[in-house]
Amino acid sequence: MTLSEDRVGMDPITFCDASMNLTYLGVKVSPWLGVNISEVGSHLEQVLRRVGELRLKPFQKLTLINKFLIPHFVHQLVISIPSRALLRKLDTSIRAWVKEYLHLPASTSNGILYATNRDGGLGVPVLEDLVGRVALRAGVKYLLSEDPAIRAMATHSVLQGKLEKLADSLGVKWPCSLTDLKRVRKQQKSNILRAWAAQKVQGATVDIFKGDSVGNSFLRQPSLLKPTRFKTALQFRTDTAATRASLRRAKIVKPGEDTCRKCGETQETLGHVLNKCRSMHERIIKRHDDIVKILSSESLRQDQLTTEEAMLGLTGENLKPDLIVLSQEAVFVVDVTVCYEHKGFVGMARQNKIARYTELQRQLKSRFNVTHGEVIPVVIGSRGAMPAETIKGLKKIRLASKGLLKTLSLSALRGSLELYHSFMDR
Structure with a gap:
């Protein structure tokens, strides 16, 4: 030029x-x-x-x-x-x-x-x-x-x-x-x-996570997870984690050889590993208890009565909900469950909690002499989903700030990630 x-x-x-x-x-x-x-x-x-x-x-x-x-x-x-x-x-x-x-x-x-x-x-x-x-x-x-x-x-x-x-x-x-x-x-x-x-x-799970700004928070802020865990969380969303069921779909594992490598009881799917495998029972319980501790700590901070007192249900069984919250002339039975996100599972888990604790809620309403009572099922996905009904319930007990909801979701997801890697590393 x-x-x-x-x-x-x-x-x-x-x-x-x-x-x-x-x-x-x-x-x-x-x-x-x-x-x-x-x-x-x-x-x-x-x-x-x-x-x-x-x-x-x-x-x-x-x-x-x-x-x-x-x-x-x-x-x-x-x-x-x-x-x-x-x-x-x-x-x-x-x-x-x-x-x-x-x-x-x-x-x-x-x-x-x-x-x-x-x-x-x-x-x-x-x-x-x-x-x-x-x-x-x-x-x-x-x-x-x-x-x-x-x-x-x-x-x-x-x-x-x-x-x-x-x-x-x-x-x-x-x-x-x-x-x-x-x-x-x-x-x-x-x-x-x-x-x-x-x-x-x-x-x-596309429809389950659609519009879920809480459950998808790690996608907007990837630094919330360690790099290796972020990669696994993405595999969770597409069910491409290295379970035997996933490897069979990729033709790496032969048909009939996809039984769980730990318990040997059923097919080794992601849902089985994160929620059902007996070998992971302690970690599954810990994931649940970590969420309960977060809710209990926040409830106590707001001067709401919390207890885990066992009571008899209609069938004579001991019922011990995770939390009982007494606030403003109302008593709430709060119970946490971490559910695998699949069509119908989240709704079913919610209805099971309501059916289990409805009579107990009536007893508590009479005991505390309050005008209102309700069962609040806190259903959170094992891959971090935060259903709209769960948020609605937590709002009733003033435990639905954006920060707290994100903490609950991440606690479930992180617990599942550690559980999965423990399963694979053993």
């Missing part, structure tokens, strides 16, 4: 011939051919490889990708509006490298990568969707601009043709509105969850 003798102040004016490119705002531009993104694929692959070589924790690499690298490439891609085939190719590279960073099997559902944190995913942007929305949003703003030159640019045949094609691929008609684009974004998020939930095994 040569410099002309012309200058603006002390700065020389740079020019190039038809075979050269100028770099402007991070984008290569040819005076004759326009924006040049022919090298974007190889550039992205190179950057992703370099990220993999950095001495960072896996979730730090994920943060680097989500917050910095993808926005950098989106800038180039929006300006050029490339083909959807290219965007899909770039998405494939990003997926492969993110799974590599997090030590996830290649077969791990893409849903956990693309779903938002609140819905149980890692929030990795889908370039195919994101670039389209951002480009159309810019087009809408051009059309609404007060500058006639900008408006004229938006209606230019070449740009308008690209925007029309892009809008059609997203299911809207050009020109569209910002409201249309918000609807598209909502639909794209819904499509991701629907496709993930349709997977028989890896998508079995």
Whole structure:
């Protein structure tokens, strides 16, 4: 490249011939051919490889990708509006490298990568969707601009043709509105969850964790877990942890050889390991008791009466709920259970607690001479789920602050993670 003798102040004016490119705002531009993104694929692959070589924790690499690298490439891609085939190719590279960073099997559902944190995913942007929305949003703003030159640019045949094609691929008609684009974004998020939930095994808990900001808190703040535990927690969500049932699905273990390696009583599924295996009984009890201690300590701090006094039920059995809370002319029987998140299990655990303690609650109501009484089942998922009914119940006894709910969820999840690793390491 040569410099002309012309200058603006002390700065020389740079020019190039038809075979050269100028770099402007991070984008290569040819005076004759326009924006040049022919090298974007190889550039992205190179950057992703370099990220993999950095001495960072896996979730730090994920943060680097989500917050910095993808926005950098989106800038180039929006300006050029490339083909959807290219965007899909770039998405494939990003997926492969993110799974590599997090030590996830290649077969791990893409849903956990693309779903938002609140819905149980890692929030990795889908370039195919994101670039389209951002480009159309810019087009809408051009059309609404007060500058006639900008408006004229938006209606230019070449740009308008690209925007029309892009809008059609997203299911809207050009020109569209910002409201249309918000609807598209909502639909794209819904499509991701629907496709993930349709997977028989890896998508079995999607509906349970959808919208669970408490149970999904570790996805928004990965530092809440140790790096190795964070990886395992992701495997929990997709049921790809190395149980024999999971290995059989991957054809690593032969059919009939997936019996629990510890108790030998039934198939070694994740649910069995986390909630049923006799060899893990002490750790299962400890996980439960840790949650009870947290609730008891917080209840005592608020000067609410707590006790674990045993009483006779209708059948003559001793009933000993985890907590009895007396507050504002009401008595509450509070009992904790850590339940494996599977369709129907959470609701069933809740109903079992209510049936078990309803008569005891009536006795306590009479004993303490209060006008109101209720059984509060504290059902928490062994993988951290915090059901809406559990939060509703805890609010009645003033034990539902955001910090406390997150602590309860993480206590259950951490207990399950330690239990699982103990099971595998023995």
